[in-house]
Amino acid sequence: MKFSYNWLAEHIDGLTVPPAEIGKLITMKTAECEGVEAHGAHFDHVVIAKVLTAEPIPGTHLSVASVDTGRYGVKQVVCGAPNCRAGMLTAYVPPGQLGVTTAKLRGVDSEGMLASAKELGISAEDEGIIEFADGEPGAAIAGCTADTIVEIDNKSLTHRPDLWGHHGMAREVAAIAGRPLKPLGVELPAGDPAVEIEIRDAKLCPRFSALRFENVTVQASPLWLQQRLESVGLNPINNIVDVTNYLMAELAQPMHAYDAAKLQGGKIIVRVAEDGEQCPALNGQTYTLDSSHLVIADAGGPVGIAGVIGGGPSAISESTTTILLEAANFHAASIRKTSTKLKLRTDASMRFEKSQDPVNTVRALARAKGLLEQVSPGIRLVGGLADLYYPLPEVAPISFDLTWMRRKLGKPDLTAAEVTGILKSIAFGVTEVDGQFTVTVPSWRATKDVSLKDDLVEEVGRMIGYGNLTPVPPLVPSVVPPLPPERAYLRGLRQLLTAQGYTEVYNYSFVNEVQAAELGLPIEDHVRVVNPIAQGQELLRTSLLPNIKRNINDNAKEYESFRLFEIGKEIHARGRELPEEIPHLAAVSFEKHRDGVANLFELKRLAGTVVPGCTVEPVEARPFEHPFRSAQVILRNEAIGRLFEFHPSLVETGRAAVLDLDLTKVQALRPAAGKYKPLRRFPTSAFDLTVPTAERELAGTVLGFIREHSGPLTLDVRYLYDYTGDKGRSMTFRITLGAADRTLTGDEVTAIRSQLLAAVAAKYQ
Amino acid sequence: MIETQLSELAAATEARIAAVTTADELEAIRVEVLGRKGKLAEVSKDMGKLSPEQRGVVGKLLNAAKQTLENALTARKTGFDEAALAARLEREWVDLTAPAAGAGLGSLHPLTQIQAEIEDLFVSLGFTVLDGPEVETEFNNFDALNIPPDHPARDMQDTFWLSNGHLLRTHTSPVQVRGMKKLGPPLRMIAPGRVFRNEEVDASHEHTFYQLEGMMVDKDVSVAHLIYFMKTLLSAIFKRDVTVRLRPGYFPFVEPGFELDIQCLICGGTGCPVCKQSGWVELLPCGLVHPNVLRLGGIDPEVYSGFAFGLGMTRLVMMRYAIDDIRQLQGGDLRFLTQF
């Protein structure tokens, strides 16, 4: 939202804060200022000039004009405008303004420029240089002045309906500067309502006010009005529409002018639209409405979409001679819904959705009457005000005591007089007895913004200035915070993984359908995003692997080998309930030029490091896994994850093995710390055993068999090595025996060994 | 006679010891002269034929010759041993500039690092660290934070809506709601985590980024406490004394609400391109917890008050490492990630 300094200053008695400082003051006390810019500084230098002669320059569309500029003397200027002719009054821009210089154009000296309204920043009109009906050469352009524009971030005005107009912002600036705000003249003559109004739903439209005028002349607005609208980003259109826009920018009250001759029947009806009802709008579009939209209608149907946009057929045109001027108030949420649904955000809807003040409608109409009399000479009011008003429930006065306010702000020396002064300066009504406050809220702050005593803490705090509070350390009990064990676990895990040479990646929580399909993950198991902006965001990941696969192929372009990991959440749909979010670890070892076996054993080593005591058991591969290199990771008889190689067809330029662990299970199954075991006091005995096996026998199976058949005195069975020779494959194990209370005799060891040999011989031959 | 023989043998042997070129030759001489069946042993065998007087004289000579030769042998042997060791060590030369085998240290993601750092800071101040889900209910994400449906503030946060009727949390603030219910007053908590906004991605915009929510609820928590706390905290994060200022900011879940600015660390407040010449950088939103939010969290706003703030961790990481493209944080490119 753009604010004109001159406009603000018109509402404040004796404002002395210079334009350059006003932005910072507003930022610190009211709302965020995004920038302060000079506007129309050239108006101090631009003058009215009379064209004395204008001769075309042969072979060009240009002409050379001799102009009397009064103040600057007679100047020769080259001009490209088709309307440049002797005798006209136009605007002369001297060198040094608006980037104009003294130059030679087509061999002709040109000093200064004759300018269009657009070049001057008065309006968007750029067909030819501006023409004045009267004026003395050398005089300034009447009504056009140098100004400063302050731009305020719209987001910081979300809760302040009153700050969507200059008058509201002027109230703030006046309070900040300690100057009085000038009252608005809002007198309207009495008279019979000029139009009948019917409101079908008072919740959606608490107030509808209107005036009727006749003998209207539709023409361009005076330059001061055009420049002012232009300076705050509104396009001048014609005097009638400009007045409505001017008041919207001044009072935050959107208005609409109808060509009264084009309204059917004698009545205005505010009602919800019928399903499928059409409304041709001012912008040339026709909108199809339904019962969630509110319309302004006459006997012939909708003549406007309430609070959003006016109708096309009843718009003001050059032939308009009577107008109906509307100033109404609508329910904020309803306007917001309509504007969102129609994808039509207008200056009006933006204001209404902030909950405007219904009291404002009549104020705006009264101001409009005065302005219309200025810009459309001869205009006459017909009858009096038409006004249907269903007042909103009043906000109850707010009570608080001074001690409470002091405690909230942390300012023990705050006085009752300070609080009273501040609240009164921004139009709150204040009664205070012995530090007990009763505060009434002005109508423009009561629509939504202020209803609690906490809301008043902000009013007092910001006007004192938060920089004037002395920072105080809070007094808090010293307690050891209860820390969830998962945090410590995950942090330790990350440290461990980096110590093992793995680098952490973060991937998105999204996958796309192609990625999911590629890994054979059922699309219907995913929670779906219903409004993705970009491709690749349509599903929430049920596995870290699709994005991990992408990491592998991306990094394979740069590296011969790498190790990486991610710790992130899988998101599993549970119908209408919140989904289950399961933290997972996915670790990758990649080698470009080797057969991939080392990757798998590296990750098996990692699994044993990350989850001590886990085992690995081959399982049937999933479609994206190498069919002969896929296993489950088991801890205390429960599967906690997978160890596998990505199917080589999915990894473009090498081999990638993956360890994927469910960290919820890993944490749940971790053994709790127990008592220590006393150290062994008697020596142990060991012997090696070589077992001939089938070519694809599993070491784990043989080891399990030996353990099972080597008796209760077995302390350890260890796989030593594997050999394949002429007689086929064999595996060698070392068996360690011992007893807690004695040294085993040679006979005992021999007996166990023989028994084991017999069992092995029977099973493996 | 024996005396002559002995002195000649000793002299000749000494000359030979001095002349050998290898340890093996030296050993051969030792065996030949000093061995059990060596020449000196032969001489001593002949001593039996001598008179006791002569025997005494020759015995002394014999011992002297033996001692002299042994010393000479030991000296030469030590020389050969030292030379052999030196030669072996020389052969064992290694190029220590060659790379070490095995995997080096991996890297933690910069967001993990900064998060851990900030968590530790808060834990030292008595805060609990809480976690919240990425998928939230509309109620927790908006309504419970005083943002009812059709509130214009919902426009400030473009939301990813989900097929199950829920949404991806747009801020970590819903964990305030969970935290109040879980911990009860008084409480001090933070909740770091991943949040989502439905936006186009470019160098400075992401749909996925990281926030850290903080909340303290107790009796008599004031704006002055909030300012003190944020100043202390930010000085610790930036490892230098920082100047902060509060100005009004609108967030429906706090009242009053503030934008907290930090005096520009680049120019010290005099104005530079980073702070757009203002001397201040907008850092985080904060405020006193809105009474409606406390109430929805099961806390009586007449008894307790609190402050809350949201720290943009992605922003902090980018500031700390001068990262100019936000997409790199979730791009999975090891060339980027191994720098941290």
Ligand SMILES: [Zn+2]
């Ligand atoms: Zn700076």
